[in-house]
Amino acid sequence: MRISRRSFLKVAAGMAAAAAVGVPASRTRRPREGFAAEVPLPAPRAGPAGPSRRWVMVVDLAKCDGCRECTRACTAMHRVPPGQEWIRVYEMRDESTSLAYWLPRPCMQCDNPPCVKVCPVSATWKREDGIVMQDTSRCIGCRYCIAACPYQARGFNWVEPAATPERTGEPYDPEWNRVHFRGTTEKCIFCPALIKEGKLPACVAACPMGALYFGDREEDAVTNSQGETVRFSALVIEQAGYRLLEELGTEPRVYYLPPRKPQYPAPPPEEPESAGGAGRAVVPTVPRKRIDTAGGVRR
Template sequence: MGKINDKGKGSSRRDFLKSGITFGAGAIAGAGLVSAIANAGGKENKVKVLTGDGKIAEVNASELNMISPGEVQEKNQKQGRIGLPGKKFVMVIDLSRCQNARKCMAACNAAHELQPYQHHINTLQMQDSADSAPYYMPKPCFHCDNPPCVKVCPVDATFKRQDGIVLIDNERCIGCRFCISACPYSARMFQWFEPEMTEEQKNRPYNIELNVPQKRGTVTKCLFSADRLRVGKLPYCVSSCPNGVYYFGDKNEDAVTNGTTGETVLFSELIRNNAGYTYFEDLGTKPQVYYLPPKDRRTPFKPVEDSLGEKI
């Protein structure tokens, strides 16, 4: 059982890997989950609930004290700004394996309720020079250790947590878009229009670690799936890749896990043995997304239309 949320304990790497099939304590915060289990219970007076340490318990329906959406949001906001103690998340993207399947983009867009033209993660078609072969490059937010976006935010809406993740609080964001100008990697996008959703969806408690519901007039970007990390799972993009492109893990443990094969390797060794690098180190932003060069590409490059329609 993942104990990521347990204060002061931290979790071992093995816990982190195994916990893909269990729920973490953080999930109890979701009122939706509680009610879903309540419905599944079937009995009239008793409902099943998930306890803080991951056990399922039965209680009388009348005794059930539902957490109000406001309280849920408040808790999300508080824990979302602190992050997961003792962690230092890192991602490694193996460019030699990417075949432009775009499953990462689809999973990400579904989780974060993005429009087809919005990309927390964007698979680019790259060519370094006229003499070299093109390749595909998935580009999430680099969660820089010296983030230019965080520096310029006037209201502390975007911030860096102790576990290295850069998040946006869209309950705070004033929509000045300075961070979009400041980000050299075009990782950020703006909600230019009202995101399409029902009134009910709109009234869900805001989850800062998922940035859902998205809000008009605020900035959004890749969150390293902070909500999944809290429950001990790998990010949406990492676990949906069919080609083994992504490794994700904890720098403090010097271990990263491949989202497709489940294989865990030493982060430092992976980078050293494969000439891993980060983009535009000269900018001094210290990105926390590493790349392995696009050597021995398995499939020939098939260019795809990179434009999504005329106008939005």
């Protein structure tokens, strides 16, 4: 049987509808710990994240002061196990004479995702709304996706996590991703459960600087924690937005605005929090985008 485009779309729509029906059960569960302000997404919405949505994130590096509120909010919202940071704030410097800056790195939700390609069991897949989802109840723990991801956006539960379904009594819901299994891979998923409720992802809502914007590319609007809603295309064009490791062709859905005239202090010359102390002996050979600890920039 040949599957025409039309019949394929019909089936896909049917499956999406079926998935939507299954949603209310999970919707009733809320995260227990509070996370930052609930800023509503701008546009009225017909239903759960459907094919018409194409989520994007914009990170204004000029506004990021490296406070790591985003990481904390994310960790609280998802009960991220220790050792992992689903949105990690890097101290970056492109080369020795250029500006040092902070770089929050969520999952890039690539449109050409290397992790999805290599997963042997479809435990990670690309949704129609652009999100690269992760089903840790299916993951076999081969870690090939971690090896494939060029952004180090994926983490592994090497030991038994504190919040397992057994201990918390909560069933596993991939859209909330608040309970975890040992021996599986996890990552940032743009908080689809919050999006469905019309809220911003936890990290975006928590950013005190309004440096993170989140929105729908189809709608051409992104919003930050300050409630500012701006046109996505105008923002990215006017401020020369770029994507991380563009040369790899992963087509990320996270855009960065260059740290031009930064409004907040750059990273200190030392790396105070870099706990991988022993590790540094092994990695000083990474010349790229690594802060030169000897001559950090002060302005």
